[in-house]
Amino acid sequence: MVQVEEPQDYVDVLQSHRGGFSFENCKRNAYLAAQAGIKPPTAMKSGTTICGIVVKDAVILAADTRATNGPMVADKNCEKLHYIAKNIYCAGAGTAADLQHTTEMMESQIELLRMATGTQPRVCTVVKRLSSMLFKYQGYIGCALVLGGFDVTGPHLYQIYPHGSTDKLPFTTMGSGSLAAMAIMEAEYNENMSIEEGKKLVAKAIRSGIFNDLGSGGNVDVCVITKDAGGNILRNYEKPNERKFRAQHKAFPKGTTPVIKETIMKLVSVETDVVMRD
Amino acid sequence: MDFLAPRSAQEQMVRHVEEGCPYRADDVMAPEQAVSTGTTIMAVEFDGGVVMGADSRTSTGQYVANRASRKISKVHDKIFVCRCGSAADTQALTGFVVNYLGQHAVELGKQPTVNTAANLFKMIAYNNKDNLLAGLIVAGYDDKRGGQVYSIPLGGSRIRVPWACDGSGSGYIKGFIDSHYRPGMSKAECLEFVQKALCFAMSRDGSSGGVVRTLVITKDKVEESMIEGNKLPFGP
Numbered sequence: 126m127v128q129v130e131e132p133q134d135y136v137d138v139l140q141s142h143r144g145g146f147s148f149e150n151c152k153r154n155a156y157l158a159a160q161a162g163i164k165p166p167t168a169m170k171s172g173t174t175i176c177g178i179v180v181k182d183a184v185i186l187a188a189d190t191r192a193t194n195g196p197m198v199a200d201k202n203c204e205k206l207h208y209i210a211k212n213i214y215c216a217g218a219g220t221a222a223d224l225q226h227t228t229e230m231m232e233s234q235i236e237l238l239r240m241a242t243g244t245q246p247r248v249c250t251v252v253k254r255l256s257s258m259l260f261k262y263q264g265y266i267g268c269a270l271v272l273g274g275f276d277v278t279g280p281h282l283y284q285i286y287p288h289g290s291t292d293k294l295p296f297t298t299m300g301s302g303s304l305a306a307m308a309i310m311e312a313e314y315n316e317n318m319s320i321e322e323g324k325k326l327v328a329k330a331i332r333s334g335i336f337n338d339l340g341s342g343g344n345v346d347v348c349v350i351t352k353d354a355g356g357n358i359l360r361n362y363e364k365p366n367e368r369k370f371r372a373q374h375k376a377f378p379k380g381t382t383p384v385i386k387e388t389i390m391k392l393v394s395v396e397t398d399v400v401m402r403d
Numbered sequence: 404m405d406f407l408a409p410r411s412a413q414e415q416m417v418r419h420v421e422e423g424c425p426y427r428a429d430d431v432m433a434p435e436q437a438v439s440t441g442t443t444i445m446a447v448e449f450d451g452g453v454v455m456g457a458d459s460r461t462s463t464g465q466y467v468a469n470r471a472s473r474k475i476s477k478v479h480d481k482i483f484v485c486r487c488g489s490a491a492d493t494q495a496l497t498g499f500v501v502n503y504l505g506q507h508a509v510e511l512g513k514q515p516t517v518n519t520a521a522n523l524f525k526m527i528a529y530n531n532k533d534n535l536l537a538g539l540i541v542a543g544y545d546d547k548r549g550g551q552v553y554s555i556p557l558g559g560s561r562i563r564v565p566w567a568c569d570g571s572g573s574g575y576i577k578g579f580i581d582s583h584y585r586p587g588m589s590k591a592e593c594l595e596f597v598q599k600a601l602c603f604a605m606s607r608d609g610s611s612g613g614v615v616r617t618l619v620i621t622k623d624k625v626e627e628s629m630i631e632g633n634k635l636p637f638g639p
Contacts (some may be wrong), residue, residue: 256491256494256495257495257498259491260491260494260495263534264491284468284469286463286468286490286491288489288490288491288492289491289494289495290489290490290491290494291494292461292468292469292472294469294471303466304466
């Protein structure tokens with residue numbers, strides 16, 4: 126059972142003045158859940174499929190577009206590819222609010238760094254900043270990221286987990302549909318692919334997530350990052366779930382409703398002899 | 404969250420959530436599932452250096468998050484660390500030590516000792532033992548004491564040992580190491596011994612697998628090698 130801690134002696138008081146992070150409220154929430162049956166609120170999470178690959182001279186990221194809130198689809202065409210810098214993009218899975226906030230904060234940090242140093246931002250800088258931050262929050266920021274970029278040292282692809290661990294890989298998938306997407310990746314990935322072949326592969330992997338994972342759906346977004354052109358998002362690169370039938374609404378013919386009486390009222394009266402002042 | 408050794412189902416609950424707490428899977432207040440290195444790692448001293456070895460499997464619950472990971476990380480030119488436990492914790496810990504030891508080496512103006520590196524790891528691991536899940540084996544070579552292996556298990560103690568073995572797969576091979584290890588092995592002998600032991604652990608432990616990565620550190624050089632998963636000396 127959880128006890129709310131009260132200071133017992135001067136050591137505890139000293140401890141409480143040491144500063145740093147306090148996870149006291151996490152303990153309190155567990156206590157409330159156990160004792161009073163109060164359930165904490167839920168946030169919008171994107172049960173997601175995201176993936177990324179490194180090909181010959183580009184990094185390609187891709188994502189589905191479904192956002193869910195519990196069992197409900199909250200957004201059918203949301204954007205999960207986030208801009209960090211001209212040459213660095215990131216695909217996110219997890220809590221929607223956390224992802225948006227984290228990537229926007231990183232975008233601003235990196236832009237300030239770019240202006241201060243006058244150099245192109247590097248992928249490893251972003252990875253270190255993200256992982257330090259996520260580690261500091263001990264997994265309570267629900268961000269699972271696939272980060273890709275092309276900098277002065279070449280193409281890079283990383284995956285970052287909510288607890289702050291990182292892996293550098295040639296191909297990766299994350300989110301609830303990662304298993305379905307990884308099956309495609311493991312079978313078909315090859316490091317000498319062309320950009321066009323790469324785009325087809327990531328789209329196929331995401332499609333496999335869209336069709337085989339309940340948490341994923343909607344369309345396929347792709348982002349190609351090259352040395353010269355930087356990042357380029359191809360929004361709705363594939364639309365495998367387009368609406369086939371649209372509800373048809375014919376206009377009602379005149380006379381469907383009989384006119385019982387007709388009244389015309391004058392709502393605005395216009396005076397014509399207005400004198401303009403100078 | 405996955406722990407080092409498979410334990411009862413109740414103990415495998417997410418950290419920070421108290422026992423019996425009715426958290427749901429979609430609950431935002433609960434931390435995300437952690438990535439952990441259900442691992443086999445080891446390091447062995449030999450005549451003139453050390454051999455370090457590790458498998459390459461990183462898992463999230465039942466899913467292999469990375470099948471070719473590197474669990475042997477560089478700390479300094481001739482000092483390396485084998486990591487097991489939570490991937491995030493051990494990576495962060497290593498990052499801090501790399502930073503501190505790098506500064507220390509600049510102030511010192513020469514290569515830092517393995518003893519110093521192990522002590523830094525121990526200090527941080529011990530001071531934060533309530534919040535960390537990190538098992539470490541620090542090994543390397545310095546001119547003062549030659550090849551050395553330090554084991555820093557979960558509680559944050561630091562012990563110098565002739566050989567160390569940790570992770571969920573370690574239990575399967577400790578007897579093998581006990582019976583076959585002898586002081587004063589040659590480099591080739593020691594490397595073969597480590598590779599063999601890791602293969603045995605990987606074939607018995609579900610949380611260990613992939614390829615065998617080894618590192619040989621001697622006075623003159625650091626040699627890295629890898630055996631692919633389908634070319635192991637002992638198969639499943």
